Structures are given as C-alpha cells and as structure tokens.
Amino acid sequence: MSSEKTRIKDIARLAGVSIGTVDRVIHNRGEVAEKTKQKIQDILKATNYSPNVMAQALKTKKRFRLVSLLPAVSKDNSFWKKHLLGIRKALDELDPFPVNLNQVTFDIQSEEDFQDKTRIVAELKPDGVLFAPIFMSESVSFCTQLQKLGIPFIFIDGYLENTDFLGYVGEDIFQSGRVAGQLIDMITHEKSDILIVTIARNIRNVHHLSKRTEGFLSYFRNSGRNLGKKIILNIPDPSSETIKNYIDNTLSENPEIKSIFITGSRSYLIAMYLRKRGLKSIELVGYDLLDSNVKFLKAGITRFLIGQRPDEQAYKGVKKLFEYLSLHKIPDKIEYLPVDIVTSENVDFFL
Amino acid sequence: MSSEKTRIKDIARLAGVSIGTVDRVIHNRGEVAEKTKQKIQDILKATNYSPNVMAQALKTKKRFRLVSLLPAVSKDNSFWKKHLLGIRKALDELDPFPVNLNQVTFDIQSEEDFQDKTRIVAELKPDGVLFAPIFMSESVSFCTQLQKLGIPFIFIDGYLENTDFLGYVGEDIFQSGRVAGQLIDMITHEKSDILIVTIARNIRNVHHLSKRTEGFLSYFRNSGRNLGKKIILNIPDPSSETIKNYIDNTLSENPEIKSIFITGSRSYLIAMYLRKRGLKSIELVGYDLLDSNVKFLKAGITRFLIGQRPDEQAYKGVKKLFEYLSLHKIPDKIEYLPVDIVTSENVDFFL
DNA sequence: CTGAAAGCGCTTACAG
DNA sequence: CTGAAAGCGCTTACAG
Numbered sequence: 001m002s003s004e005k006t007r008i009k010d011i012a013r014l015a016g017v018s019i020g021t022v023d024r025v026i027h028n029r030g031e032v033a034e035k036t037k038q039k040i041q042d043i044l045k046a047t048n049y050s051p052n053v054m055a056q057a058l059k060t061k062k063r064f065r066l067v068s069l070l071p072a073v074s075k076d077n078s079f080w081k082k083h084l085l086g087i088r089k090a091l092d093e094l095d096p097f098p099v100n101l102n103q104v105t106f107d108i109q110s111e112e113d114f115q116d117k118t119r120i121v122a123e124l125k126p127d128g129v130l131f132a133p134i135f136m137s138e139s140v141s142f143c144t145q146l147q148k149l150g151i152p153f154i155f156i157d158g159y160l161e162n163t164d165f166l167g168y169v170g171e172d173i174f175q176s177g178r179v180a181g182q183l184i185d186m187i188t189h190e191k192s193d194i195l196i197v198t199i200a201r202n203i204r205n206v207h208h209l210s211k212r213t214e215g216f217l218s219y220f221r222n223s224g225r226n227l228g229k230k231i232i233l234n235i236p237d238p239s240s241e242t243i244k245n246y247i248d249n250t251l252s253e254n255p256e257i258k259s260i261f262i263t264g265s266r267s268y269l270i271a272m273y274l275r276k277r278g279l280k281s282i283e284l285v286g287y288d289l290l291d292s293n294v295k296f297l298k299a300g301i302t303r304f305l306i307g308q309r310p311d312e313q314a315y316k317g318v319k320k321l322f323e324y325l326s327l328h329k330i331p332d333k334i335e336y337l338p339v340d341i342v343t344s345e346n347v348d349f350f351l
Numbered sequence: 352m353s354s355e356k357t358r359i360k361d362i363a364r365l366a367g368v369s370i371g372t373v374d375r376v377i378h379n380r381g382e383v384a385e386k387t388k389q390k391i392q393d394i395l396k397a398t399n400y401s402p403n404v405m406a407q408a409l410k411t412k413k414r415f416r417l418v419s420l421l422p423a424v425s426k427d428n429s430f431w432k433k434h435l436l437g438i439r440k441a442l443d444e445l446d447p448f449p450v451n452l453n454q455v456t457f458d459i460q461s462e463e464d465f466q467d468k469t470r471i472v473a474e475l476k477p478d479g480v481l482f483a484p485i486f487m488s489e490s491v492s493f494c495t496q497l498q499k500l501g502i503p504f505i506f507i508d509g510y511l512e513n514t515d516f517l518g519y520v521g522e523d524i525f526q527s528g529r530v531a532g533q534l535i536d537m538i539t540h541e542k543s544d545i546l547i548v549t550i551a552r553n554i555r556n557v558h559h560l561s562k563r564t565e566g567f568l569s570y571f572r573n574s575g576r577n578l579g580k581k582i583i584l585n586i587p588d589p590s591s592e593t594i595k596n597y598i599d600n601t602l603s604e605n606p607e608i609k610s611i612f613i614t615g616s617r618s619y620l621i622a623m624y625l626r627k628r629g630l631k632s633i634e635l636v637g638y639d640l641l642d643s644n645v646k647f648l649k650a651g652i653t654r655f656l657i658g659q660r661p662d663e664q665a666y667k668g669v670k671k672l673f674e675y676l677s678l679h680k681i682p683d684k685i686e687y688l689p690v691d692i693v694t695s696e697n698v699d700f701f702l
Numbered sequence: 703c704t705g706a707a708a709g710c711g712c713t714t715a716c717a718g
Numbered sequence: 719c720t721g722a723a724a725g726c727g728c729t730t731a732c733a734g
Contacts, residue, residue, distance in 0.1 A: 368720075368721085369720065369721045369722075370721090370722095371720070371721060371722080372719085372720060372721075375719095375720090381719095382719055382720080383719070383720085384719060384720090387719085387720085406726090408726095409726050409727065409728090410725080410726050411726085412726085
C-alpha cells in the first residue's frame with residue numbers, strides 16, 4: 001500500500017534528465033524532444049507513477065470553481081434544504097483542497113427563472129456544474145451549452161438521457177415506484193382498491209411522477225398479490241379545496257379504495273384531507289421526508305414514506321465533480337442511491 | 352469560505368517573532384518565554400488559525416498506524432465481509448494522507464482467540480484501534496489495556512458502556528427491535544400470535560439479541576395493534592435438526608403463530624425450515640443482508656430484512672479515528688446509523 | 703529543447 | 719529561549 005512512492009525526482013534520475021523535463025511530459029506542456037518524451041513516458045508507466053496530491057495542492061494556486069444550480073428552498077419546499085446539507089458536508093471534507101462552490105438557485109415554479117439562472121451559471125465559467133434538470137427542454141439546451149463550453153456536469157434528482165452528462169446520482173425512479181407498490185401490497189387486503197394520486201404542476205413532475213406510477217403498476221402486474229382496481233387520479237393544483245373535491249368524488253365512486261399512493265412529495269396534503277375526513281382506515285404511502293410529511297408519518301396517518309437521500313445525492317455529486325477535475329477520475333455514469341423505506345419507527349435516523 | 356488563509360508566517364509577523372517560535376507554541380514544544388507564548392496564543396485565537404493540512408502532511412514523515420480487530424470472514428459469516436469493504440473505501444479516500452491500517456481478525460467462536468489477538472494488537476502499538484466488542488468481559492479488559500496505553504479506540508457493531516471509547520458507530524439495537532415489531536405489526540392480523548426466535552451461541556449474542564427482543568416487545572406494549580401472544584423461543588444451536596425440533600414443537604403448541612421474528616442474522620435457517628415444511632403463510636422478519644438471507648428474501652419467504660450498514664460502520668469508524676488523530680477532532684460519542692428496512696424490491700440497492 | 707532555482711506552508715534539527 | 723535554514727514533492731517562470 002505505502003511502500004516508498006516514486007517521485008518526479010526518481011523518474012528524472014532514471015531517465016537521466018531534470019525534473020523540469022519530467023514535469024513537462026507529465027502535463028503535456030510540449031517543448032520536449034520526442035525521444036526523451038517516449039523514454040520518460042515508459043518509465044512513468046513502468047513505475048506506475050502518480051503525483052503526490054498534497055504537494056500538488058500545496059503548490060498549485062488554481063482553485064476548482066464549482067457551481068450548483070438547484071431550486072430555491074421555500075416553506076413549500078423544504079426538500080431542497082437537504083441538498084444544501086450534502087453540499088456543505090462535501091465542501092467541509094474537501095476543505096484542505098483547492099475547491100469552492102457557488103450556489104445558484106432558481107424558482108421551482110418558473111421555467112423563465114431557470115433559464116435566466118442557467119445564463120448566470122454559464123457566465124461564471126465554472127470548472128464543473130451540479131444541477132437538477134427540473135425543466136426538461138430548458139435543461140436540454142443548458143446541457144448543450146455546457147457541452148460546448150467544455151464544462152462537465154453532474155445530474156441529481158433526475159437525468160436526461162441524450163445529454164453529455166458526466167454522471168447522475170439519485171433515485172431509480174421506476175424501481176422506487178415498485179417499492180411503493182410492494183409496500184401497499186403488504187399492508188392491504190388483496191381485494192381492496194388502490195388510488196394513485198399525482199399532484200402535478202410542472203413539466204418535470206409529469207415525467208418524474210408518471211415513471212413512478214409505471215413502476216408501481218408494474219409491481220402489481222408481475223409480483224403483486226392485491227388484485228383490486230388501480231385507480232389513477234391527477235389533481236391539477238394543490239389547494240386543499242381542489243384536493244377535497246377530487247378525492248371526495250373518487251372515493252364515493254370507488255368505496256373499495258383502502259389505500260392511496262401519492263407519487264410526489266406532498267403526501268401531507270392528502271394526509272390532511274384524510275385527517276379532516278376522519279378516514280382512519282385508508283393507508284397512505286408517499287415520498288420524501290419533508291417536515292410536514294414526517295409529522296403525519298409520526299401521527300400514524302401516513303404509513304410509509306420513501307426517501308431518496310437528497311443530501312447524499314448532492315454530497316456525492318460534488319465529490320464526483322471534484323474527483324473528476326482533480327484526479328481525472330471518470331465516475332460511474334449512473335449511480336442509483338438506495339430507495340429508503342421509512343416508517344414512524346426509523347424516521348428519526350434519517351432526519 | 353476561502354479568503355486568504357492566515358499562515359504561520361503571518362502569525363509570526365504579527366507577534367514580531369520567527370516562525371519557529373510560533374510553531375513551538377502551536378505544538379506545545381516548550382522552550383518559549385511565557386510572555387511570548389501568551390502573545391502568540393492570543394493572535395492564534397484572534398486570527399482563528401488552522402494549519403494547512405496539505406503542507407503538514409507533505410512535511411511530516413509520521414504515518415498514523417491503525418489496527419482493526421474484527422471477526423474473520425467465513426462461509427458461515429459473510430456478514431463481516433461488508434466491513435472490509437468499508438475499511439477499504441476509507442483507506443482509498445485517505446490515500447493521499449499518511450495513514451495505514453493493519454487488519455487483525457479473530458475466530459468469532461473463540462474467546463481465547465480473541466484474547467490472543469488483543470495481545471497482538473497491543474504489541475503493534477497502533478495509534479488507533481477499530482474493533483467489535485463481541486465478547487464482553489474480554490473486550491472490557493482490552494479496553495482497559497488500550498486506555499492505559501493511551502490508544503484511542505472506536506467501537507462498531509456494539510459498544511460497552513463503561514469503557515473509555517472514543518466513539519461508537521452502529522445500530523441503535525433497541526430501536527431496531529422496535530422497527531421489526533412495527534413491520535410485523537403491519538403485515539399480520541391483529542389476533543395472530545408472533546414467535547420471537549433467538550439462535551444464540553456466544554455471550555455477545557445473548558446481550559445483543561435480547562436487546563432487540565426488548566425493543567420488539569416494547570413496540571407492542573406502547574404502539575402495536577397486534578394483540579396476539581408473543582412467544583419467545585431460544586434455540587441453543589443452529590443445526591437444522593435442532594431447529595426443526597424446536598419450531599415443530601412450538602408451532603404445534605401455538606397454532607395461531609402467523610409470523611416469526613428472528614433476532615439475529617441467521618433468518619435463512621428458519622426460512623429453510625419454512626420452505627421444507629411448506630409453511631407459506633408464515634411471515635418472516637430478520638436481520639442482515641447475508642447472501643443466504645437475501646436469497647430467501649427474493650424468493651418471497653422472508654418478508655423483511657433489517658440492515659445495519661456494516662460497511663458504513665467500518666468506513667465511518669476509520670474516518671473518525673483518522674480525523675481524531677490528525678485534526679484532534681472529537682467525534683460524536685455515539686453515532687447511530689439508520690435502521691434500513693429492506694424488501695425484495697429495494698434489496699439490490701444495498702448489495 | 704533542457705536544467706537550475708525559487709517557492710507553496712509547514713516541521714525539524716541546529717546554531718546561538 | 720529564539721532565529722535561520724533545509725527540505726517534504728511539486729509547479730512555474732527564467733535562463734540558456
């Protein structure tokens with residue numbers, strides 16, 4: 001593991017040149033005779049040389065400048081607060097190294113704002129970008145732009161297939177839908193009906209949430225026990241009034257519904273409805289450990305929440321960018337984080 | 352975050368002394384006039400000085416030598432293989448820094464071997480130790496010895512209250528029992544009986560597993576829905592013959608048993624029994640993602656496995672030791688890792 | 703095309 | 719008790 005490391009000095013001695021020349025070869029700075037270069041490269045390979053990063057960092061004045069582009073945190077959206085913790089943790093760990101990170105945020109409701117912010121990011125000319133491709137078409141053009149500028153980028157939260165991304169860290173969206181299916185399957189009677197609720201506002205959600213629905217249904221197609229109806233309901237806006245109307249209607253038309261799967265992170269809205277209506281026998285499964293969701297989990301109204309480790313997504317994203325920039329380490333293109341199953345008894349460990 | 356850092360040179364200039372003197376104060380190497388010392392310490396505090404670890408590591412010849420003392424991996428015990436992965440990951444990350452780690456292993460069946468190995472560890476005079484206190488009394492005296500030698504140590508897998516440990520990383524054992532209780536509660540009828548099986552061989556297990564049982568029962572005392580009997584069964588040895596006899600008897604005496612909680616990591620033994628007997632309606636919940644356990648989880652015989660992140664325990668343990676030694680960072684005394692709920696649908700993420 | 707030298711921030715003898 | 723100097727492994731001008 002740590003027997004004497006070869007140093008530039010050693011390489012130089014073996015090649016019969018000075019360390020300056022070796023350095024020129026290592027960094028492709030040219031100005032080296034082809035023959036010398038060959039010789040040095042051979043020795044480099046033979047000795048399996050790798051630089052001492054401590055010395056390198058000590059000397060180098062250059063800092064890697066990263067930028068994160070994520071939704072702003074709002075009361076409505078404490079989800080994105082977790083990402084900031086992950087970013088901070090990564091930066092803390094990387095503190096001795098020459099990196100810094102600029103946080104740029106956008107309004108999760110506004111395609112326009114996102115686009116404005118991508119422009120700002122591009123102007124910063126960062127060495128790497130971490131971002132959540134919330135809006136599909138705007139994100140695609142941002143990716144194109146980054147690619148043109150030669151700036152590597154990592155996706156979190158979701159990814160876009162046909163872009164030149166360095167890596168993705170996040171949920172396996174389809175599979176997390178299957179997990180939700182299995183959980184509901186385990187806690188319901190095999191003849192009860194299941195309601196699948198999607199509260200959608202923006203494009204990203206449509207894509208993201210429908211993939212979870214697909215996973216959910218796929219579970220019942222090939223593994224599920226529950227044979228009841230699967231009723232899909234889209235609620236266009238999150239006001240309690242609208243929710244009440246939609247769910248009231250659906251439940252009265254389908255009295256055998258005994259469980260509800262909420263495909264997004266706002267299960268608390270449905271939990272509030274159930275509490276108001278006193279519908280204690282309906283099981284609820286949703287996503288993400290928002291404070292308001294956790295409240296209803298602990299109260300026993302929501303049965304399961306599925307977590308996607310937002311902090312770890314951001315943490316790993318930053319680390320990967322840095323390792324790519326500093327060590328030229330190519331990350332796994334896609335890293336799925338575990339789909340966490342969270343109940344009132346283990347939720348505290350995740351907060 | 353990274354505006355110009357103060358360097359020893361700056362401190363020296365402010366204090367009107369040379370950098371050598373500053374260094375003496377920083378490292379308490381004595382030979383400094385009290386007055387000078389005071390002045391320098393004030394400036395150190397005022398400027399919030401912290402050393403450049405890169406320069407420090409570059410200069411320092413000293414390597415931190417760590418030792419891990421964990422059970423040997425055997426076919427019977429692939430659990431401890433995960434810890435090695437965590438150790439490796441930590442060492443990989445710490446590669447640029449001056450650390451190395453010696454792995455010492457012992458036979459998990461033998462108190463004597465453990466004791467022999469503690470002696471070997473002590474003789475290595477390491478700078479820090481990571482270990483699993485499998486055998487209680489032997490571990491206590493090892494802790495005493497380490498304390499006398501001034502060697503800091505971190506527990507994983509479990510911890511001993513009255514020892515001078517630097518930190519613990521692992522499961523909240525009692526709470527994980529509660530989680531198991533809740534899971535069984537969710538998937539059984541409220542009038543069915545529950546069997547709690549402990550397959551115990553050594554002292555550690557008695558302690559460890561009975562704490563999980565306590566947690567399990569506590570769940571039903573204050574939160575559970577299921578009102579059935581909770582039947583406790585200790586099986587003294589893991590041979591399939593013994594298991595068959597014990598469970599056959601218990602089931603025939605208690606025909607209302609519809610679920611089994613295995614307090615340890617060998618649920619596969621019970622799963623094998625159930626499969627042989629064709630008892631498909633009995634639900635099984637156990638611990639740890641051993642290959643053999645996972646097989647039965649995927650086959651639908653075991654319903655839930657509870658994971659305790661053995662790799663992360665070891666990974667974090669090593670990191671904490673290193674940070675303590677190099678940065679004098681005192682870790683949280685107790686860090687509970689999340690109790691992972693694992694089913695056939697999310698198990699692959701954990702492997 | 704190549705080498706010698708300075709310097710990153712720290713630590714470690716050594717001289718006074 | 720204190721300071722000046724060498725050196726860790728690398729990078730970066732600069733001189734030839």
